[in-house]
Amino acid sequence: MQPFNKYYPPDWTPEKGSVNKFVGKHPLGDRARKIDQGILIVRFELPFNIWCEGCGNHVGKGSVRYNAEKKKIGKYFSTPIFSFRMKCHLCDNWIEIHTDPKNAEYLVVSGARKKVETWEPEDSEVIKLKDDDEAKKMVDNALYKLEYSVKDELRSRETLPILTQLQRLNDKQWADPYTHSQRMRKKFRV
Known part of the structure; x- marks a missing residue:
């Protein structure tokens, strides 16, 4: 259960601003340790399967959550383009993934390659039903x-x-x- 009360230091008064400001901490805590560089630490799951280029291992979609560095790197019209940079959980290789709002997908920029998984019904000789x-x-x-x-x-x-x-x-x-x-x-x- 989450506590309902908040600790107020004895020398703090409301005129000094918020408690976080008074103590010298960011409201987001440790997630905002690189906020001065425009980087926020977020939890990130892979949106597709990848092959790590550092160790050569397969990393499955949604199998691991990473503490990724999220950074705004540009815009597509008014939609921001974000970069997610994280370390592979199997080795020390850095993987970088960008959002692509134009095509509504994610792009692997460095450190890994996307596992291509295309499937056509004709390839597996599935019986096509009449519409x-x-x-x-x-x-x-x-x-x-x-x-x-x-x-x-x-x-x-x-x-x-x-x-x-x-x-x-x-x-x-x-x-x-x-x-x-x-x-x-x-x-x-x-």
Whole structure:
């Protein structure tokens, strides 16, 4: 529970200003130790996965919180651009990340490189579902329906050998489920 009272030194009076001013401390405490340089210490989590260039280790998104030095380094129109500078928790390497308000993202400036994670549904051969426009075209346009069925036929011909090979392998492995189950149990028992 947070205390409700505040300590007032005996020689302090309200005419001398705030208690922090009287004692010679900043209201933000130790976080403001570099405030004269325009730097504020903030807690910072990585917005994406990175590779540290100092130790070569992978640092996961949001896995570690850093005491980062936050500094205003410019503006994009009226939006401030901030720099976050922190030490890698695995080595002594400094990592610097800037905000990019133009593209609404963060940029790794030095000390690390961003782990590129792009994914396209076509790469993993995910079945694409028809949207409303495509379904309407299938009903209304006979040529579009014919083209679509030809593409489907080609795709099924391409995948048929792989599917039959997988089916044969599965049938071969599970021809005698009892012995297969015994082998699996023996393998997993310690």
